[in-house]
Amino acid sequence: MSPERQREIARKGGKSVPSDRRSFAKDPQLASNAGRKGGLAVSAAKRSFSVDRQLAAQAGKKGGHASRSTPRTDDDRSDEAK
Template identity: 60%
Template structure:
């Protein structure tokens, strides 16, 4: 007599629609006043934090350092995402 595994029930965020999850995530971002978002106010602080995080990743796990094409594609994708419609930037 073998028991079949019970299917996992979706609870919490897993049970929500993507729209609802996005709505909740936006509220979290808005809960901190812009003046207190240190990375948005201080680019040098953000850069130093990113460098520190990068140093804490073992070289063999740094995918961009191993694959420059991957890094280039990611940069292009990020650049395309930040361009505003109607901007004169290439």
């Protein structure tokens, strides 16, 4: 299938959902449910985090730092070290 045809199909799928129901930024619960569904679609034996707890811990730490509304600068990071 050509890339143009793939984009055309994807566009139709996106238009079929009302805008207020497709934005994870506006609805954290929607994002949570989507992530849960995606995780359940993969067998437990193949889920990275269930197999590798260290990987899950690292992702959690990154996620906690990434949730800030403004990007951090190097100056911000050096203040934490003090």
